[in-house]
Amino acid sequence: MNKRSLLLLLALSICCFSPLANAGQLIHEYSGSDSLNTEEFEAHAPWIVEWLVSGDPSRWEAIDVTLMDAGTRESLGTVLQREAAGNGAQLFTQSGVFYFVVNSSMFDWNLRVIELTEEEAKAYTPKSDSMLNE
Numbered sequence: 001m002n003k004r005s006l007l008l009l010l011a012l013s014i015c016c017f018s019p020l021a022n023a024g025q026l027i028h029e030y031s032g033s034d035s036l037n038t039e040e041f042e043a044h045a046p047w048i049v050e051w052l053v054s055g056d057p058s059r060w061e062a063i064d065v066t067l068m069d070a071g072t073r074e075s076l077g078t079v080l081q082r083e084a085a086g087n088g089a090q091l092f093t094q095s096g097v098f099y100f101v102v103n104s105s106m107f108d109w110n111l112r113v114i115e116l117t118e119e120e121a122k123a124y125t126p127k128s129d130s131m132l133n134e
Contacts, residue, residue, distance in 0.1 A: 024114035031110040038100045040070040041113055045095045046121035050112040051080050052087040061106040070097040091124050
């Protein structure tokens with residue numbers, strides 16, 4: 001990841017991530033620019049995943065992130081699928097051990113897993129409609 005991309009990612013993450021991130025407990029954060037399977041993480045409901053993708057608009061870029069059940073290795077659905085930079089968040093009401101499968105072509109990406117209190121979850125407002133529906 002070049003210096004310009006890192007600065008853009010930092011600026012976007014400060015400006016665009018949900019204010020809930022400051023209120024909840026950060027469980028894990030993943031970032032990169034390649035395709036990979038993340039480490040497993042345990043999350044207790046309610047929790048959210050916040051995502052941010054950035055890149056060079058002059059290049060063809062795509063990203064697909066799938067939430068996986070770590071025990072069964074089964075897909076729980078698509079968290080995001082994009083061909084343009086952006087950000088969003090998704091609330092989950094299932095506890096367990098999970099991981100993400102990230103398929104990225106030319107995008108810089110960041111995923112944050114944050115546990116919420118019940119009060120924070122009630123105040124949650126979705127930031128995108130392009131993610132996993134429960």
